[in-house]
Amino acid sequence: MKLTFDYDKALTIVDGDVDLLKELIDLFNEQSKELLKNIEQAIEAGDAERLRNAAHTIRGALGNVGGVAAHEIGSELEQMGDQGDLKNAHEVFTRLRTEVSAFVNETATSERLMMK
């Protein structure tokens, strides 16, 4: 099981700059609804290429903030888009949305982020 929020990994990505990490997480949390909406719309429209791009985008964003569990689910969606096979996309999207909101909650209450 991958972590919802991998603080150590996220901190490595920003070379230990906690302030920058906090800014990135704030930005991600702010934009996450929009990023998820793009994916949902692509699935509803049955547009595989758009799904691939939208999933790639959120995956990139999650990779920068240590959202490893959601990152992995994003990869699944990106692959589905890439292969043009959307039959399970909705189910996977639901898991992604749950995992992203878990990430938002966990980072909002993370003591390690608040202490600095």
Add this chain to the structure above:
Amino acid sequence: MRVLIVEDDPVSLKLASSVLKKHGYEVTGADSGKQAISHIEEEGDVDIIVSDIMMPVMDGFTMMTYLKADSRLSRIPVVLCTALNDADSVKKALDLGAVGYLTKPINPKALVEKVRAAEKGIPGAVVIVDDEDLLRKLLMKTLTREGIHTLAAGSGEKALELIENNKIALVISDIKMPMMNGLELLVEIKENDSSIPVFLMTGHGGEFSKQNVLAAGADGYITKPFRNTEIIRQVKPYIK
């Protein structure tokens, strides 16, 4: 140094721009290859591009192909960002002329290193200083067509400002100008950085001879009206 970051994911964009700003770079963002190209064509003020590959509207490869096909834009070094272990993309990036690549998620140290390396490889610009619009434009056109990056200054003061803020290969200045003349500009440039080569140009049969100008410390001398081929022949050796 002005860096354009092309990235559709707002978090990666923020990460890259924070890091580069902290290292003294001027940063602009674009969310697709298309937006990047409009920015460059409209503002023209980009020294280095750091770009994602997979983006909606126009991906990084398409953007690079476009830039490399345009002799005015092909000089801009591009660093592409690829997913981890994507050897095909890395190969394609380098084949298209990328000066380097980064794997995502972007590591700040690696980003700064790649941008610095790209900066070192940038050929310097030729600054053309002339208060006469027409001549300045003519000279710029002549050099730009050869793929040489030019910067225009309508006065010596403006030229000094450009020299301070850009990597310079050569300065070509008219002598007769209001306010600061070409000889004063020459002295000023050489005082600050004697390694910057300066050419002076004068109208035919003017009061300054080639000997005068070279004795004053200029590295070259151009007589107006100039011949395109002659100018190019003189300038080329200074473009690294």
